[in-house]
Amino acid sequence: MIDTLRTPLAVAGRFLLALMFVMAGFSKIAGFAGTVGYMQSKGIPAAEVLAVLTILVEIGGGLALVVGSQARWAALALAGFTAIATLIFHNFWALPDAQKMVQQLMFMKNLSVIGGLLMVAALGAGPASLDARRGDPARA
Numbered sequence: 001m002i003d004t005l006r007t008p009l010a011v012a013g014r015f016l017l018a019l020m021f022v023m024a025g026f027s028k029i030a031g032f033a034g035t036v037g038y039m040q041s042k043g044i045p046a047a048e049v050l051a052v053l054t055i056l057v058e059i060g061g062g063l064a065l066v067v068g069s070q071a072r073w074a075a076l077a078l079a080g081f082t083a084i085a086t087l088i089f090h091n092f093w094a095l096p097d098a099q100k101m102v103q104q105l106m107f108m109k110n111l112s113v114i115g116g117l118l119m120v121a122a123l124g125a126g127p128a129s130l131d132a133r134r135g136d137p138a139r140a
Contacts, residue, residue: 010126014071017116018062021078025058042088057081065120068129075120082117086110 028035028051035054039047057077064074090110092103125131 007126007128011128013116014065014068014120014125014129017075017078017113017120018065020113021058021062022066025055025062028055028058044088054081065125068125068131071125071129071131072121075117079114079117079121082110082114086114 032051035051036047039051044050058081061074061078061081064070065078086107090103090107092100092107095103
């Protein structure tokens with residue numbers, strides 16, 4: 001039974017992993033000034049440039065993941081990006097007790113997302129992907 005679900009599960013998994021990044025990227029475009037201000041409040045240098053790069057990584061990597069094009073590389077890039085962002089923006093250990101719980105939940109959620117992305121990096125995009133059409137040996 002699981003074999004018959006392999007393709008739709010792979011497609012759904014890629015889509016759901018990518019959704020967070022694509023939506024976040026477009027949200028950052030819509031609220032660019034706020035994004036830059038928030039990054040500056042965390043001590044990020046060259047926040048405008050890094051905000052643009054963040055948008056490109058989130059939308060570009062997310063869309064590559066959805067269609068399964070260079071999905072292994074997109075997943076690795078998004079995993080690295082998520083790890084860095086998690087350490088900077090969800091550092092619950094350095095916050096007052098009143099703020100720790102939500103930030104710890106966000107931190108743990110991001111660790112789970114990184115785990116899913118590493119699975120895509122290790123196993124490939126699956127059979128219904130552009131990578132599979134191009135002959136990626138890990139497509140199935």
